[in-house]
Amino acid sequence: MRTLSILRSQAFRIVLVYVAVFALSVSALLAFTYWNTERALDAQTDQIISAEIAGLSEQYQRVGLRGLTEVVMSRSAHGGPGLYLLLNRQREPIAGNLDGMPQTTKGRGSEIEFDYERRVEDQVQLRRARGRIFNLLGGFQLLVAQDVHERFLTEKLFSTTLPWTVGLMLLLGLVGGALLSRNMLRRLDQINRTAGQIIAGDFSRRVPVTRAHDEIDTLADSLNRMLDRIERLMKGVREVTDSVAHDLRTPLNRLRNRLEETLRHLDPSGQEANEIESAMRETDQIIATFNAILLIAEADAGVTRGTMTSIDLAPIADDIAEFYAPLAEEKGVTLEIRPAGTTTIEGNRSLINQALANLVDNAIKYTPPGGRITVWPEMTPDGVDLFVSDTGPGIPPEERARVVERFVRLETSRNSPGTGLGLSLVAAIARLHNARLVLEDNAPGLKAIIRFPRPPMGPRGAAKR
C-alpha cells in the first residue's frame, strides 16, 4: 500500500519525468561532444595522412621506387605514430613497419581503419590504425596510416560507460524521487489528518509548519490562516447567537415572570386571570418561535457540529414512533415503524430526535383519521435515508421547495398551531449533518426523507484511530 502510494504520488511522477529528461539531455550532450571531438581528431589524422601521401608520391615521381623505399624505410624506423607499407606488383611488402596488408578493414569517413600488431616492450599489442591505400604508377601500392589507438580506447570507454552512467543517473533519480515524495506524502498526510480532525469538529487543530519555508509550508501557513479565520467566524456566530439569545431571553424572562407574579395574586376564576393566562400563552408562543429560529441559526452555522457521535437511526425511529403512537391513535391514524437493520450515521442525537419528532408531528397534524404514517430508516448505496411517509393531503410539487424555507406555511394550514418553522428546522438540522431534506409524493400524501451521506471514510478513516 505504502510503496504503491509513493509510486502514484505527484512528486514521484514529477521527479521521474525530470530524471528521464535530464538523463536524455545529458546523454545527447555527451554524445554530441564525443562525436564532434572524434570528427576533429579524424580530420587531423586524415590531414597528416594526406600530407604524407602527397609527400611520398612526390618522392616517387622524383626519385623513383628506390628513393621511395628509402624514405619509407627511414620513416618506418622512426617509431612514431606513422605506419607505412609499400607493396610490389605481386603485393609483397618491400618496405614499411607493417607486416602485411590488413586482412579486414572498415571504412570510416574517407579513410579506412584496421587493427595491427605492434611490439611494445616485449609484448605484442593489437592496436587500431587509420590510413589510406594509395596506388602508385607501375602497379605499386602504398599504405600510409596513423596509429589512433588512444582515440579508439577513449571511444570504447565512452560506449561502455555511457549506459552505466545513464543507468546510475536514473537509479539515483528514482531513489531521490522516492525519498522526496515520501517526505511530501508524509507532509500531505499530516495536512489530510488535520483536515479530518477539523471535519470531526476539533477546530483548534492546525497544520504543522516545518522550518523549511518551502511551498508546502506556505500552503500550510495559508491553510492555518484560513482556519484561524473560520474559527474566528464560527466563534463570532456563536457569540452573536449567544448574545441575541441572552438579550432577548432576559426581557422575555422578565415579561413572563411579571405575568406569572400578577397571575398568582389574582382570583384564578376571574376575567383578568383569563387575560393574563392568554397573554402568557402568547409569550410562550414567541419563546417557542424564537428558540426554533435560534436553533436553525445555530444548526446552519455548524455551531453544534462538535457534538457529533456515531448513532444508530433504527432505535431513534422506534422511540419517536413509540412516543407519538398514542397521539396518532387518538386521532385515528395508524403510526407504524418498519423494522430496519443497523443504520449508523454521524450525528447529534438530540437534534436528530428533534428533526424526526418534527416530521412525525407534522404527519400526525396533517393526516386525516383513517390514514397511515410510516417511519423507517433504510441503508442506501450512498448512506442512510430516514423516511416519514403519510397519507395526508401532501404538498403540491411546486410548493415543496418553498415549505422548507423559514416561516413558510401553506395557506391551508395557517390556522393550526405551530411556529411554521418545523420543516425549516428539519432542513437546517439535515444540512448540519451534510444531509438533505427531500420531500416526495407518497401518492397520496407526503414522503419526507432525510438523506444522510455515508459516514466519511476519507482522511479520518485512513488515519489510524
Next chain:
Amino acid sequence: MRILVIEDDLEAQRYLVNGLKEAGHVVDDAADGETGLTLALSRPYDVAIVDRMLPKMDGLDVVAEMREHSNGTPVLFLSALSEVDDRVKGLKAGGDDYLTKPYAFVELLARIDALMRRRSPSSVKTRLQVGDLELDLLTRAAKRNGTAIDLQPREFRLLEYLMRHAGQVVTRTMLLESVWEYHFDPQTNVIDVHISRLRAKIDKGFELPLLHTVRGAGYMIRAHA
C-alpha cells in the same frame, strides 16, 4: 428549605426571590459570582439556583469551584444562552439540572423540589408505594389494591418517575427529559395523551384517583385528594 439564588438580572432576581419566599422557602441572594460562591461555601443550602452568565465569576466556574471544595449542594443552572451544547457544559461543570430562560416559575419550583428530595437519602428502593398502588422495581410489576396492572415498558418508567416524586408537581418537560430523554418542545400535547393512557390503567375503576393534573403546571401522584 434554604435556597441560594445567584442572579445578576436584579428584576429577575426579585421575582425569583419573591416567588420562592411565597412558596415558603428561605432565600439568600447574590448578584455576582464571587459573592455567590462565598455564600455557597459559608452556609448550608438545600439548593442553589445559579445563572449561567454572571459578572466577576462565570456561573460554570462558581459551580466548578463549589464542587472543588466538595460542596455537594444541588445546583440548578438558569441560562439565557442557546441551548444545544450549553446544557451539556452546565451538567459537566457539576450542575444537577438546567433550565433555559424564559422559564415558567412552576417549572422552576417543581425542579428545585425534585432536587431537594433527591438529596435526602432515599436509599436503594426496590418497591414504590402510593396509597394502594405498588410498583416492584425488580420484577417490573405494578399492582393496585392487589390487582396486577399491565404496563408497557415506557409506561412503567413514567409511573416510576411519578411515584419517585410522589406528592410533588412533575412538569411535562421533566417527564420528557427523564422518561424519554428528549430535550425539545414537542409543541403538541403528546405527554398529556401518555398520562391519560396511564391514568386509564391505574385509576379507572377505582374510587380514589391517584394521578392528578396540576393546573398550569403538570402532574402529581398522591394518595390523598
